[in-house]
Amino acid sequence: MSELKSAYAMSISGRMTLQMHSLNNEGGEGNQITTRTVALVDPDGAVHKVNAISGDMFKHIQAEHLYLRAKGNLPLCAGCKVFSASRVLDDTEFMGSLADRDGDVIDALLRRCAIDDMEGNLIAHGARSIPRKSVAEFGWVVGLPEKTRTESYFHVRYAAERGGDKGVSQPIFHRPASSGVYAAVANFELARIGFNDITQTYPLDEDERLARYRAFLESVLYTFVEPNGAMRNTQNPHIVAFEGVVTVSHEVMPAPTLSPLSDGYREEIAGVAEALSRGRNGAVVVYPFDTMSQFAGILQDIIAGTRPYRLFA
16 A cells, blocks of 8 residues: 555535435425525625535435445444444444443444444443544535525326315425535545544554545545435436535645635635645645546546555554
8 A cells, every 4th residue: 555645634615506406305384395595694794595405415425325335345333234323323232342441432333333433423322422523524515696596396196096076186285496506515534534533543454444445435426426315206406517626635734625605716725725735745635627527537536546644653
């Protein structure tokens, strides 16, 4: 692995154009399905209500892609083998043999399950609560003001028998569909893969860390190629465009990101990366992309050419 360059952190800042999607429904009132909106404040102080997809949704999308990639290839606890939301808490063998020291519990967790390692968990057992922070951080994916719209469309549920005196009805309801340009930000603490934050050590060998690292980055790529969510069976989103910046830090410093809500975000990110790299040539590398294919190529090159940074080697 000596020829692979170490990656400490990675960030993605981008604008994704989605047409006719319904990834973010939050419930219903009567026969009206409602979609999620958030409030944004522009530089002039004006407030805009915009359509948005929660970071929780994108985190779940990424975790599901990681599960599909990891199953049969990486160690998983009993809960993660069936993609349980409780993860290791459903592993009765693990939960029944918790060590006395929290650091030892995290060591055992990291060895036992790749998903709990990278997606995080809170091991709650009696009066004990032992956190494992996620490697991935997703922000809200929010529509740009004046560039996002949501409309409601009339639907009728099909009934095989209609009319007469049978009393068979065809319920009507209204579905939302949103189209627009969405700003996305995400950070990934790659050096923390397999890292015990309590003991400040790595209980895994470097081959295992590399295997998890590659599966994790592949799941990040798949998250933007196929963003799962609500109503995909009939409202699979049209992904029209994706442009932005990937940054990777190769030393102990953040991989800079800036919200794509700002028009000049790509230039600003490049400027921050240049400032952080002064006196440390190549400490932060910026990869701009204008299409989904360019983004996929950048991620594949990072997967093939880097390994997770090792703290306190």
